[in-house]
Amino acid sequence: xxxxxxxxxxxxxxxxxxxxxxxxxxxxxxxxxxxxxxxxxxxxxxxxxxxxxxxxxxxxxxxxxxxxxxxxxxxxxxxxxxxxxxxxxxxxxxxxxxxxxxxxxxxxxxxxxxxxxxxxxxxxxxxxxxxxxxxxxxxxxxxxxxxxxxxxxxxxxxxxxxxxxxxxxxxxxxxxxxxxxxxxxxxxxxxxxxxxxxxxxxxxxx
Amino acid sequence: xxxxxxxxxxxxxxxxxxxxxxxxxxxxxxxxxxxxxxxxxxxxxxxxxxxxxxxxxxxxxxxxxxxxxxxxxxxxxxxxxxxxxxxxxxxxxxxxxxxxxxxxxxxxxxxxxxxxxxxxxxxxxxxxxxxxxxxxxxxxxxxxxxxxxxxxxxxxxxxxxxxxxxxxxxxxxxxxxxxxxxxxxxxxxxxxxxxxxxxxxxxxxxxxxxxxxxxxxxxxxxxxxxxxxxxxxxxxxxxxxxxxxxxxxxxxxxxxxxxxxxxxxxxxxxxxxxxxxxxxxxxxxxxxxxxxxxxxxxxxxxxxxxxxxxxxxxxxxxxxxxxxxxxxxxxxxxxxxxxxxxxxxxxxxxxxxxxxxxxxxxxxxxxxxxxxxxxxxxxxxxxxxxxxxxx
Numbered sequence: 001x002x003x004x005x006x007x008x009x010x011x012x013x014x015x016x017x018x019x020x021x022x023x024x025x026x027x028x029x030x031x032x033x034x035x036x037x038x039x040x041x042x043x044x045x046x047x048x049x050x051x052x053x054x055x056x057x058x059x060x061x062x063x064x065x066x067x068x069x070x071x072x073x074x075x076x077x078x079x080x081x082x083x084x085x086x087x088x089x090x091x092x093x094x095x096x097x098x099x100x101x102x103x104x105x106x107x108x109x110x111x112x113x114x115x116x117x118x119x120x121x122x123x124x125x126x127x128x129x130x131x132x133x134x135x136x137x138x139x140x141x142x143x144x145x146x147x148x149x150x151x152x153x154x155x156x157x158x159x160x161x162x163x164x165x166x167x168x169x170x171x172x173x174x175x176x177x178x179x180x181x182x183x184x185x186x187x188x189x190x191x192x193x194x195x196x197x198x199x200x201x202x203x204x205x206x
Numbered sequence: 207x208x209x210x211x212x213x214x215x216x217x218x219x220x221x222x223x224x225x226x227x228x229x230x231x232x233x234x235x236x237x238x239x240x241x242x243x244x245x246x247x248x249x250x251x252x253x254x255x256x257x258x259x260x261x262x263x264x265x266x267x268x269x270x271x272x273x274x275x276x277x278x279x280x281x282x283x284x285x286x287x288x289x290x291x292x293x294x295x296x297x298x299x300x301x302x303x304x305x306x307x308x309x310x311x312x313x314x315x316x317x318x319x320x321x322x323x324x325x326x327x328x329x330x331x332x333x334x335x336x337x338x339x340x341x342x343x344x345x346x347x348x349x350x351x352x353x354x355x356x357x358x359x360x361x362x363x364x365x366x367x368x369x370x371x372x373x374x375x376x377x378x379x380x381x382x383x384x385x386x387x388x389x390x391x392x393x394x395x396x397x398x399x400x401x402x403x404x405x406x407x408x409x410x411x412x413x414x415x416x417x418x419x420x421x422x423x424x425x426x427x428x429x430x431x432x433x434x435x436x437x438x439x440x441x442x443x444x445x446x447x448x449x450x451x452x453x454x455x456x457x458x459x460x461x462x463x464x465x466x467x468x469x470x471x472x473x474x475x476x477x478x479x480x481x482x483x484x485x486x487x488x489x490x491x492x493x494x495x496x497x498x499x500x501x502x503x504x505x506x507x508x509x510x511x512x513x514x515x516x517x518x519x520x521x522x523x524x525x526x527x528x529x530x531x532x533x534x535x536x537x538x539x540x541x542x543x544x545x546x547x548x549x550x551x552x553x554x555x556x557x558x559x560x561x562x563x564x565x566x567x568x569x570x571x572x573x574x575x576x577x578x579x580x581x582x583x584x585x586x587x588x589x590x591x592x593x594x595x596x597x
Contacts, residue, residue, distance in 0.1 A: 024500035029349030031324055038320055054286055064319045072328045075357045075497050130287045137286035144284070158251035159281070165246040166253050177242070184245035191280040 019084045026074040034071050041085055042067070045092040048160045052096035052141050054134075058103075062095045082153060083171065089156040090149075097145050100138050136194065143193040144186075151186040154179050236263060240270055248277035328353070340474035341454040343481035343506035348445045350499070351488040355381070355438055357497060367434040371494045372487070375426070378437060380487050382429035385441040386422040387483055390466045391476050392444055395451045400440050401425045414468045448480070469517070478513045481506065486565040501558045508536065511557050514564045515540055518591050526590075527583035533557050534576075542587055551579030553587060563588065566595025 025033035042063060049062035066088060069076065077087050144155065157168035169179035240263040246252050247260055264271045328349070337345050358366045358377065367378045375383060389405060399405035403424045406417070429437040453460045453473045460474035471479070485502055492499035501507055511533050518531075519542050526543030530552045541549060554576035555563070563573045570588035577584050 020500065025503055027350045027353055027500055028346035028503050028506070029328065029353070030346070030503065031320075034324070035320060042319065051286065060319070067319055071324065072353075073356055074353050078498070080498065133283065133287040136283045140280065140284045155249070158246065158249045159284075162250075164251050164253045165243075168251070180242045180246055183249060183251065184242065187245040187248060187277050187280060190284065191276055194280065194283065 020079040022084065023074060023077060023079050026070065034067065037070060037084065038067055041088045044085065044161055045088055048089050048092040049096040051160065052093060053100055058099050062092055062099060065095050066092045085161065086153045086156050089160055090152055093141070094145050097141050104138065139193060140190050143190050147186050147189060151182045154182040155186045158183055237267060237270065244270065244274050244277055247274065248281045336455045337449060338455050338457050338460065340457060340460055341449060341477045343502060343509050344477045344484065345449050346502060346506055347481045347484035347488065351484055352442060354488055354492060354497065354499065357495065366495060369494045372490045377491055377494065378429065378434040379426050380491055381437050381441050382426040383422050384484060384487055385429065385437065385444060386425035388444055388448060388480055389421070391480060392448050394464055394466060395448065395453050397447050400444050401428050403428065418467055475513055478509055482510050482561070482565065486567065507557050510561055511536065514561065517594060518542060521594060522587065522590050526586060527580065529553055529583050529587045531587065533560055550583040551577070553577055553584050563591050564594050566592065568592070
């Protein structure tokens with residue numbers, strides 16, 4: 001007797017992609033799934049955080065936050081709406097930008113205190129050029145974090161994960177031309193933010 | 207559609223108007239091609255070989271050269287002060303680690319990061335120390351529901367607890383129902399009731415279903431008077447207490463049969479039933495909130511399937527028209543019903559669909575299935591499976 005199968009069943013019996021399977025185990029509290037996610041994406045998460053913060057220690061903190069969030073809030077990731085790689089990369093970037101912004105605010109406060117005391121000269125920020133460059137970088141990363149998600153995904157794959165535009169297109173399931181266009185729109189938007197005045201909250205004190 | 211539009215729109219944005227003026231037609235194709243690649247070039251994301259097309263064009267096209275310089279300068283600024291110019295070509299993920307600050311290309315030990323992550327509010331379910339395999343699906347299902355409910359903690363979803371879920375229950379009521387539903391096993395294993403009222407280990411008396419419904423109503427009414435978060439805490443505490451009983455840790459103790467809610471089963475199977483119900487209601491809540499709840503991990507899912515098949519076989523009895531029953535992906539087949547007659551029909555169901563049928567989330571005629579042979583015999587099995595639903 002032949003056993004016919006309904007379309008529904010055929011679809012579901014397709015082997016689920018690795019992300020969905022990993023997510024399933026994370027949802028059900030399987031800590032070995034967290035270790036696997038770290039093995040697969042820990043390097044990328046640290047690299048993204050290090051690029052933004054320029055600090056190994058901060059990158060460590062960001063990585064820890066990112067994987068703690070993956071563990072405690074697995075439903076924040078939705079396998080239907082993107083890959084775990086880009087999701088973790090974007091989360092790490094967001095957290096790293098937040099870290100640098102709060103760091104910049106602290107530095108500004110500290111400098112304000114210093115000048116009030118007329119005492120300790122500013123020790124940490126190197127030559128002026130470096131400081132300006134750092135502020136430009138933060139300004140750009142802040143703008144990058146605010147790009148629409150479809151553009152951000154391609155930038156993350158191309159810039160942080162080292163994919164070519166073609167590899168990024170395949171990974172995102174989009175046409176190659178779309179990947180190129182998104183990269184271009186994204187990078188132009190970033191270039192335009194450089195024309196804007198820097199974030200007043202981050203301007204150096206005194 | 208959207209993608210094409212996006213592409214077209216980009217050409218209309220006027221940015222490159224003017225720069226294109228003055229180029230002959232023969233030039234245009236190459237010019238356009240390179241222009242599209244400039245952002246990828248600036249990011250170091252070209253395909254191998256593209257460079258051969260880009261470089262000569264930049265040498266002779268001032269417009270593209272200016273755009274290229276601008277974009278690459280943007281990437282350089284994005285890189286920040288401590289790193290130099292973005293390397294050409296595509297760095298691999300490993301080399302990306304070492305781009306800045308000479309961090310080692312090798313991934314630092316997982317220990318520190320993961321230990322801290324795991325120490326956060328969520329305990330690991332699968333590897334909870336001492337939990338025996340028969341209780342692992344329940345531990346995992348509890349963990350999954352806790353994870354889902356955490357999504358309701360956000361400020362903007364304060365009203366989400368009132369989202370209708372199933373029957374006339376909202377999310378809060380559904381958790382209260384689970385508090386009541388886990389109670390008979392908890393009481394049987396010697397725990398105290400968490401909610402005052404007519405708590406009893408609902409057993410074999412014929413009216414168990416009524417008693418159970420009454421108790422659920424009572425607990426829901428009680429819980430409605432407190433914050434949803436408190437109900438979740440009480441439910442989670444009862445679940446943790448269940449998982450801390452010797453019966454959750456010792457397979458031998460759990461092999462003792464006891465009757466709960468009309469079913470005489472080993473305690474181990476009662477734990478499986480608890481896992482089943484928690485998952486089905488987690489799925490209900492997920493659907494109500496628009497969050498996809500994945501099915502339990504394979505080993506747990508198969509534990510549910512095996513128990514459900516066993517209960518289904520018993521419910522059909524030895525006189526039902528025999529049906530060859532299989533669950534896709536599994537190695538086994540079962541003849542359900544009479545063993546003395548030739549098989550009259552075959553049924554194959556997906557494990558998740560079968561569980562949803564037994565859990566009352568599929569009508570017998572709607573469940574996706576492979577079916578052959580006598581329709582009546584097959585329908586008898588599906589209807590009996592659906593009638594098991596006590597959730």
